[in-house]
Amino acid sequence: MTNEIHTPSSEFAREVASVPGGEAINKCIQCGICTASCMVARASEKYRPRKIIQKILIGKRDEVLRSDQPWFCMTCRMCEENCQEGVSPAEIFHAVRFIAAREGHIPNVFRNTLDTVLTDGWLLKDAYSDFIEDERDDLGLEVDLRFNDGFVKRVRERYFSPDMREAEV
Ligand code: SF4
Ligand code: SF4
Structure with a gap:
């Protein structure tokens, strides 16, 4: 595990990083191990944790906050167990849901x-x-x-x- 920040972050990524749980988002290297570890991704082709994080990193704020996908996460933390960069998609999605709910976007x-x-x-x-x-x-x-x-x-x-x-x- 490393504490380095690898990814240039969008304004939205910085916003997510400022919410408790979202701090580590900029360490994501987009390797996709989280998606490979995720039981929800196995059950639904629509749900790809790596892809959601990618959208945050490149700043697709409106699309992510209006999407129901961050709400699919079951917080099983298998992704967190396997991520070599110390990133927890589950925590990141908690942070995203917090921002989304605050703006009235709740599925x-x-x-x-x-x-x-x-x-x-x-x-x-x-x-x-x-x-x-x-x-x-x-x-x-x-x-x-x-x-x-x-x-x-x-x-x-x-x-x-x-x-x-x-x-x-
Ligand atoms: S496993 Fe970790 S570093 Fe890899 S894409 Fe998922 S969150 Fe990012
Ligand atoms: S915590 Fe969420 S994103 Fe991670 S493996 Fe479990 S369901 Fe998938």
């Missing part, structure tokens, strides 16, 4: 999931089905959905209060 599937969590405290809309309710009842657990209200309130206060948003910008 609908994540936005819908967030709305569901902030409405009733469940990750999936149908998670609290009759089946689960019956199972919980049998186990002597709380079956009233309102017991999630406190959780939703805490999440809203912790992550979505006006103070919090200001602190993150």
